[in-house]
Amino acid sequence: MFDSSTKPLVSLKVEQGVAWITMERGQAYNALSDELMDQLTHQLQRLAQQPQAKVVVIRGAGRGFCAGHDLKQLTQDQDKQRQQRTFERCATLMQTLVNLPQPVIAQVHGIATAAGCQLVASCDLAVAEDSARFATPGVNIGLFCSTPMVALTRSLAPKHAMEMLLTGEMIDAERAHQIGLINRVVEAEQLQATVAELAQSIAAKSGYCVQTGKQAFYRQLNQPLANAYEDCSQVMSCNLQHQDAIEGIDAFLAKRKPTWSS
Template sequence: MFDTSTKSLTSLKIEQGVAWLTMERGQAYNALSDELMEQMTEQLQTLAKHPQCKVVVIKGAGRGFCAGHDLKQLTQDQDAQRQHRTFERCATLMQTLVNIPQPVIAQVHGIATAAGCQLVASCDLAVAEKGARFATPGVNIGLFCSTPMVALTRSLAPKHAMEMLLTGDMIDAERAHQIGLINRIVDEQELDTCVAELAQSIAAKSGYCVQTGKQAFYRQLNQPLANAYEDCSQVMSCNLQHQDAVEGIDAFITKRKPTWSS
């Protein structure tokens, strides 16, 4: 097991192929300060190259997952360039979640609002406890959730995303599940176990296969249909030549458990 922490804003544990990255600003509902976003981005970039990491879980300490940007820090002065740098840091963090080769799971409890909801939408999978609530409430304070919109519109049907953005209303876990923002709802006391089981299920697969699949998934999303098939046909051809595919197919045919190279 590998453990580290950085200035108490985050904590990181890697165990059995799963990295547990926890936001440690529980007293502020894990609001995304510049420092927290920078630390998370750096740790995710390090995990991307970590040989023992096959899955990443993002979670929050305290009473909620993430309340979005730290508005006090964001508005402490009205310097437009400094504020823009904050949104650039956020964009870098969200893109890093998508771009690292490992699947990323959001473990959600309490609230996930504004950029916190964006964080959920940017992860590959999300599991929430029954009491979790979600919103993009910027419209209620005169600041439209334009950057969270980028992630929402890539996860939800346009009209579902637009309803959240225009009303700013809080939705419960059941509604979030219905519209595709989260994958699963569990009892609060079962959240850790459910996420661990999901993460371990993925970690047990070929790392090469899973990482290849994640990268191809996002690359083909906005391609024209013919281009997407051409791209993914090439991906499958290369995948078929990899030793893990050779091993996996032989194990399937001979009815044995495969031994992966990664």
């Protein structure tokens, strides 16, 4: 049986400016059923309107972060339109992560494969335990990871992304760190504390400043060099006029702690 659309597959708590989202489908390695993707997207969209949540963390219950799409649900029939809707749901989820005002951190344990690896690549930052493993293994079952490829090619050097996509092989956390898929590797017992410390460090900054920076970062990525500089020059000029920049510079010069407006 597949998940009921009313079953809570995502839990949320907000503490000290950090929103902790947990995928609660641990018995299935948090495979991305349609219902789980809908609930996760809904929670993210709600958080976008909650300024008290300055950083978002996504994690998975059970033995792994996320095993990708729910293949049983995806192939229960060969209705191409229904399958297309599943991939459209996934695209909406991944774009919601990128477009979310707040930075998003993936807290990875166990496995992150296929669309689960895509989820990691779509987050702004990622921290993994040292035993975590990553893969885009669709090629092994005749289903190339074409949608995970979109996120991978925007996070990794092309040859690293192609190696993952063409071989379908698992890579360990150290290798994922080397190629830029994740930011940090820590011992399992330190994972929660490390993510919390990182999230709190970001949450202590000006919310306006961080959100402005995230938006500009993704916008300039694919712009021609001259356009990127023009765009970001305008962003910095506007940022400089904001009360948080005025306060921050004054606090820096006065050697005191700033008080942010957001």
